[in-house]
Amino acid sequence: DWSQTNLVRGSRVFYSQQWTLITDICVSLLLLRSLSAVSPIRGLRAVIRETGGHQLLEIWDCHGLRKCLNLTALNKHGRLYEDAQFGCLSWSECENKLLYVAEKSRNTSKETDDGESDRSVYCEDWGEALTSKSSPAICVVNLQNGAVSVLQGVPPGISPGQALWAPGSQSVVFVGWYHEPFRLGLKFCSNRRSALFKLDLEGHCECLSGDNLSVSCPRLSPDGSTLIYLQGQVFGPHNQCLSLDLKSGKTSTLLDVVNRPQPGEFAGVYEALPSRCWSADSQRVVFSSARRNWKVTSKVVCDLDIRGLDTVPSMLLLTVQRDLMVVCCSSPNTPPTLRVGFLPSAGEALTWQTLQEPVMTFDFHWTVLDVTPPPGQDNTQYSGLDFGAVLVKPSPALSEGRIPLVVFIHGGPHSQFPAEWNCTTAGLAKLGFAVLMVNYRGSTGFGQDSILSLIGQIGSQDVKDVQTAVLTALQNDLTLDPKRLAVLGGSHGGFLSCHLVGQYPDFYRVCAARNPVINAATLLGTSDIVDWRYTSVGFQYSYDQIPTSEALAAMLEKSPITHAAQIKAPVLLMLGGKDRRVSPHQGLELYKALKSRASPVRLLWFAEDGHSLSRVDTQANCFLNTVLWLFQHL
Ligand SMILES: *[C@@H]1O[C@H](CO)[C@@H](O)[C@H](O)[C@H]1NC(C)=O
Ligand SMILES: *[C@@H]1O[C@H](CO)[C@@H](O)[C@H](O)[C@H]1NC(C)=O
Ligand SMILES: *[C@@H]1O[C@H](CO)[C@@H](O)[C@H](O)[C@H]1NC(C)=O
Ligand SMILES: *[C@@H]1O[C@H](CO)[C@@H](O)[C@H](O)[C@H]1NC(C)=O
Numbered sequence: 127d128w129s130q131t132n133l134v135r136g137s138r139v140f141y142s143q144q145w146t147l148i149t150d151i152c153v154s155l156l157l158l159r160s161l162s163a164v165s166p167i168r169g170l171r172a173v174i175r176e177t178g179g180h181q182l183l184e185i186w187d188c189h190g191l192r193k194c195l196n197l198t199a200l201n202k203h204g205r206l207y208e209d210a211q212f213g214c215l216s217w218s219e220c221e222n223k224l225l226y227v228a229e230k231s232r233n234t235s236k237e238t239d240d241g242e243s244d245r246s247v248y249c250e251d252w253g254e255a256l257t258s259k260s261s262p263a264i265c266v267v268n269l270q271n272g273a274v275s276v277l278q279g280v281p282p283g284i285s286p287g288q289a290l291w292a293p294g295s296q297s298v299v300f301v302g303w304y305h306e307p308f309r310l311g312l313k314f315c316s317n318r319r320s321a322l323f324k325l326d327l328e329g330h331c332e333c334l335s336g337d338n339l340s341v342s343c344p345r346l347s348p349d350g351s352t353l354i355y356l357q358g359q360v361f362g363p364h365n366q367c368l369s370l371d372l373k374s375g376k377t378s379t380l381l382d383v384v385n386r387p388q389p390g391e392f393a394g395v396y397e398a399l400p401s402r403c404w405s406a407d408s409q410r411v412v413f414s415s416a417r418r419n420w421k422v423t424s425k426v427v428c429d430l431d432i433r434g435l436d437t438v439p440s441m442l443l444l445t446v447q448r449d450l451m452v453v454c455c456s457s458p459n460t461p462p463t464l465r466v467g468f469l470p471s472a473g474e475a476l477t478w479q480t481l482q483e484p485v486m487t488f489d490f491h492w493t494v495l496d497v498t499p500p501p502g503q504d505n506t507q508y509s510g511l512d513f514g515a516v517l518v519k520p521s522p523a524l525s526e527g528r529i530p531l532v533v534f535i536h537g538g539p540h541s542q543f544p545a546e547w548n549c550t551t552a553g554l555a556k557l558g559f560a561v562l563m564v565n566y567r568g569s570t571g572f573g574q575d576s577i578l579s580l581i582g583q584i585g586s587q588d589v590k591d592v593q594t595a596v597l598t599a600l601q602n603d604l605t606l607d608p609k610r611l612a613v614l615g616g617s618h619g620g621f622l623s624c625h626l627v628g629q630y631p632d633f634y635r636v637c638a639a640r641n642p643v644i645n646a647a648t649l650l651g652t653s654d655i656v657d658w659r660y661t662s663v664g665f666q667y668s669y670d671q672i673p674t675s676e677a678l679a680a681m682l683e684k685s686p687i688t689h690a691a692q693i694k695a696p697v698l699l700m701l702g703g704k705d706r707r708v709s710p711h712q713g714l715e716l717y718k719a720l721k722s723r724a725s726p727v728r729l730l731w732f733a734e735d736g737h738s739l740s741r742v743d744t745q746a747n748c749f750l751n752t753v754l755w756l757f758q759h760l
Contacts, residue, residue: 127162136743145481147466161208163215163224172215172224174206181206183224185269195272197228202274203265204229205258210398211312212262212287218295222269225298227287230261230276252285252303253311253654254707254737264289264300264325279329286323288342293350297326299334301342307669311654311707314538315364316340322355322373334373341371343399347408354380354403354411356395361667363581364658365540367394367574370411380411387573392424393417396542396570402445405469412451412469414443416571419494419514421544423453440546453478456547458518458555459490489521490555494545495602497595505567505587508579513572515564515595516545517603520555528607529560530760533596533626533634536563537617539588540577542570550749557753560606562599566591566622582664584618585684589625593633609635610760613695614752616640617708617737621686624716627697628689636759638698638752641705641737644712646681652709690719696726698755700748702735728755 127142142162162173171186180198184191197206206228207213216225251260262285264277277298280286284302292299303312303320312318320341322334335341335357344355352374358366370381384394396416403413414423421440439457446452449469456462465478495515505511519529532554536543543563551561565571566588568580580587600608611634613623620642627637643649650659650673657667663680682688699717701710713729720727730751732744739748 131742131745133742133746136741138742147479161206161213161215163217165217165221168221170217170221172217174208174215183267193269193272195267195274197274200274201231203231203263203276206265207259207262207287209256209259211252211256212259212285214287214289216290218291219293220295223291223295224267224269225289225291226265226267227262227289228265229259230263250305250309252309253313254705255313256311257704257706259285262286264298266327277325277327277329279325279331281323281331284321284323288344290344290346292324293346297324299324299344299346299353301344310657313707314541315655315658316342316356316358316366316368317361317364319360322353335371335377345399345401345403345411347404348406349408351408354399356399361657362661363540363568363577364655364661365396365538365570366577367396367570370395383574385574387417393571394573396540400443400445402447403443405446406449410469412443412446414441414453416542416544416569418496418571419516419543419545419565420571421542421546423451440544442546458492458516458545458547458551459488460484461486461547461552488552488556489523490518490552491522492516492518492545495595495598497591497598499567499591499594503587503590503594505579505583508575511567511572511576511579513565513567513569513576513591513595515562515599516543517560517562517599518551518555519560519603519605520558528610529558529605530610530612530756531560531562531596531599531606532612532614532756533592533623534561534563535592535613535615535619535622536565536569537615537619538570539566539568539580539584539618540570544571553749554753554756559612559756562596564592564595566595581661584662585621585625585686588618588622589629592622592626593630612636612638612756612760614638616642616739618643620708624686624693624697625689627693627695628686629692631692631694634695636698636756637693637695638700638755639713640700640739640748641702641708641710642699642713642716643685643708644716645685645687647678647685648715649709649712650678650681652711654706687715687719690716691723693720693725696728696755696759698752699727699729700739700751701729701731702737702739702744703731703733704735705737707737 129138129140132139164171173184175182183195185193212227249260251257264286267274283305286300286302289298289300301320302323317340322341325331340358342356346353354372356368357371358368367383369379369383372378372380387393399413403411423441423443442454444452451467453465454462461484463484464481467476467478470476498512554561567576600606613626613634615623620639623637623639624642627634660667665677699713701713717729735744
């Protein structure tokens, strides 16, 4: 299933492509929604369709539409969840039941309240990008009689999601996130307390995992004997290296957290598992993960033998079914292509078949840089860490003289710029800019030590790392123009962009920042992830924390606002009016500081957008305005 942005309609379109591998035929057909699931035996396709704000469940087979249920009219629950955090659509073994997660009906969720008065009672939700997710319920539809039921017995004080059928389809396994005294944002946070539960259809529920842990992505082996899932710690960095645990009778750890990856070796698990990741014989698991400046696909055999399967720059495993793996391959100058290959047995070689050549390729030149911090910038607690960057340069034909350089900084901070296709980078390169994407210490793919090294050091270690990477690139490549440098980034990348123009005011000529953190002290009271505000500046967090002047001072001191008076570069700010992670008032603080000094600033306000500024119109608007801003000031 694919999605594509349609700039004319201002929306995202979903479609599906089917390949018949033997005859090399490809068929595309339009889907109306992103959530669909194909049943394993009869190949029935369940699709959630949206018409006029109502949700329909459709079942298709090769003869056409077989069944359609109006979920809104059935009125057993609120909206069905289609997000990646909680959402699921799972076929039972007999293929006549489907499992999904939906918002509880208002009348069931407020059953102890007395009608009228509860309308103004504050209702907690799961934060940025999950504001419509408040009280999820696990639902089962019986396709034979069209009945929808909401499963009872989920313990109070948890939100269930990522549900799947247990063997025999008489019970379900799900992840439950604890509400604790109150909820913290979940999106991009793998450090929230959660557990695995098993619930039978009579309403008996048992907890399968340990206490005070964060678990996610349960995946059952085809023979039903073994369940694997990801596990991490509660609190601390909001995205960390996770362990891969296994439960078959007793629980054991299959892959532990990697503190310091050895060169060329597996570097740890940092992201969600594909929805299908088991080999047909239930002996192996395949997934992809960050490794330095790459995304690689790894195979885990139960005896812990791990091997990189290929050296294509970036390879994302989408699924494996009956040992046929489907991977998405790309590089900074090649848009994604699909490849398929059978999982080889021990000692056998793997061969990939490309399903479709890329629409186009570009003659950009790209390289990967390994950067060692200079001696004065080594982290004393986590000594000897290095980091990386990816440099993309425009086609030589485009550039006369030296090439302007855009320093592109990722957010998180615990995320990654793999050497893969990125349309923003490609667009900039196509317009004649070189782009340097920096994986400063704290990025994923470099081990847990690298992630921990940034705690308490934001605003200094990460800023210096980006600066070191830029100096390294300029030294290595004399075609780059040190007089025409731009910085670009969102969220923590926006925080770093503003730091760089403040701390090196004579070095950078222009800045564009999306929803940047400007003053972490004033952000404290408004962010949906208040724990990270403390953790990032080196303080322990607990739910009952009351701010101290010491904590607020640390947050302020590490923030770009303290350097605002030095900023000379013109700053473009792009803000989402509904951002719950980094309030748009952050960007406004910098806007006012710059305005009052007659320093050039331009503010774009997207009233309907959240933190990611990802609505189709907004994306196009931000890209075009960024490019115009760079042209104007470089
Ligand atoms: C689905 O049900 C809702 C609520 O009863 C109704 O307004 C809507 O028209 C129905 N949609 C379809 C396509 O039947
Ligand atoms: C919610 O209320 C509607 C109408 O008041 C009713 O038809 C429906 O059955 C109720 N849902 C549940 C789950 O009780
Ligand atoms: C839970 O674990 C975290 C770190 O993993 C620790 O800081 C915290 O104190 C633990 N909480 C409880 C209640 O044990
Ligand atoms: C390009 O990189 C930016 C920064 O990490 C990221 O936000 C964006 O989603 C990426 N775009 C694509 C198409 O991968």
